[in-house]
Structures are given as C-alpha cells and as structure tokens.
Amino acid sequence: IHSVPVVHGDITGANILIDEGGQAKLIDFGLSTIVRPLFGQSHLVVTSIHPGAIRYAAPELLSEEVxxxxxxxxxxxxxxxxxxxxxxxxxxxxxxxxxxxxFPILNLISQGRSPQRPGGYPAIIDSDWDIIQKCLQLRCELRPSADEVHDFVVHRHSSSGQSVSFKFVVDC
Structure with missing residues (x-):
C-alpha cells in the first residue's frame, strides 16, 4: 500500500478480504490519509486522526502527544x-x-507493553515472531519500513516454495 502515498489507518484482519484467486484485498479506507499528490491532486486529505480498532492501533495513535x-x-x-x-x-x-x-489495552500500552507471543498451536516460528516484534516496536522510528516488510514476506514465501506478489490496485 505504501508504494502509493496512502496511509490506511485501520489495517485489521476484518479489513482484509481474500478473493477467489487467493489475492488479499485491503478494504475500508475510511480512516486513510493521502500524504502527497495522487492522481493529479495536490492537497493533503485526512479523513480522521482517530484510530480504528484498538487491538491493532499503533501506540502513537492512542497517546495524547502531538x-x-x-x-x-x-x-x-x-x-x-x-x-x-x-x-x-x-x-x-x-x-x-x-x-x-x-481500557486494559490502553493501560498496557501506557506501561510500554506490546501484544505477546501466543503459546500453543499453531506455533509462530522464530523468524516470523522476529518480524512481528519489529513491527510492534513502541517507538515508530524503530519499526521496519514497508519495503523491509515486503522483502521479508517475499523471502518467507519463496523459502517455503510458495510464490507471492504484491500490487496496488484501486478498485472503484
């Protein structure tokens, strides 16, 4: 998504649909922001500064800091x-x-905590948990870039014998 100047603002499992070809489709751009010119527009469009689902919201969206x-x-x-x-x-x-x-989630985040690695089955392998932890860094500047996440996903799938491709398509 970040190959175009859009911040979604509400990425959750419920906002990702899988089509009949197995391709993931991101939906619900109601909290999205256009961060630079897109398709000839030359202005910033901010639809909301309020986070979506608290379980998925970055800590900086939940703080009172500007x-x-x-x-x-x-x-x-x-x-x-x-x-x-x-x-x-x-x-x-x-x-x-x-x-x-x-409220309990906000309290844990204010204490500097992030979601924990669940035990049991299915187990999350260490390399996957490593990238998840990097994405869940409390300080946003410590999180990987979209390119780094993309590279991980492509490498992860190629090493498992599966192919994966990404493209951004605007379906109206």
Missing part, C-alpha cells in the same frame, strides 16, 4: 498485529478477556 500525521509506521504496527492474528489464530491482546478490552 505528532506529525500521518505516519506510515502506524500501518506497519497494524500489519504486525494482523500477522500475529493470521499466524496464531488469535487477536492481538487475546490474553485480555474483558468485555470492554479498550
């Missing part, structure tokens, strides 16, 4: 949460069993 929006690294954090969910079958912060998990 920072320059938008941050592509917020999507990287959310991608790490989605990767955690896909590989473990559990939501980020699944250890929180509250009916209203927002």
């Amino acid at each position: 920072f320059d929006l938008p941050l592509k690294k917020c999507d990287i954090y959310s991608f790490g949460c989605v990767m955690l969910q896909i590989l473990s079958g559990r939501y980020p912060w699944s250890e929180i069993k509250s009916l209203k998990p927002e």
Whole structure:
C-alpha cells in the first residue's frame, strides 16, 4: 500500500478480504490519509486522526502527544498485529478477556507493553515472531519500513516454495 502515498489507518484482519484467486484485498479506507499528490491532486486529505480498532492501533495513535500525521509506521504496527492474528489464530491482546478490552489495552500500552507471543498451536516460528516484534516496536522510528516488510514476506514465501506478489490496485 505504501508504494502509493496512502496511509490506511485501520489495517485489521476484518479489513482484509481474500478473493477467489487467493489475492488479499485491503478494504475500508475510511480512516486513510493521502500524504502527497495522487492522481493529479495536490492537497493533503485526512479523513480522521482517530484510530480504528484498538487491538491493532499503533501506540502513537492512542497517546495524547502531538505528532506529525500521518505516519506510515502506524500501518506497519497494524500489519504486525494482523500477522500475529493470521499466524496464531488469535487477536492481538487475546490474553485480555474483558468485555470492554479498550481500557486494559490502553493501560498496557501506557506501561510500554506490546501484544505477546501466543503459546500453543499453531506455533509462530522464530523468524516470523522476529518480524512481528519489529513491527510492534513502541517507538515508530524503530519499526521496519514497508519495503523491509515486503522483502521479508517475499523471502518467507519463496523459502517455503510458495510464490507471492504484491500490487496496488484501486478498485472503484
């Protein structure tokens, strides 16, 4: 997605659909931001500065500190949460069993915590957990770039004998 100047702002498992060809499609751009000219437009478009699902929201979106929006690294954090969910079958912060998990999650984030590696089956292999941890860094400048994440995913799939390709398509 970051090959074009768009920050999605609400990457969650529920906002990724798989088509009949097995290709992932990112949906729900309601919280997205255009960060530089796109298709001839020359202005910044910010639809919202409020985070989407708390379980997937980058810590900087949940703080009261002022920072320059938008941050592509917020999507990287959310991608790490989605990767955690896909590989473990559990939501980020699944250890929180509250009916209203927002407050306990905010409390843990304020303490500098991030989602934990779930135990059990399916197990997350170490190389996958390493990239997830990098994506879930509390300080956004420590998170990998979209290119680094892309390279990991391509390498991961090629080493498993599967092929993977990425392209950004705007379907209207």
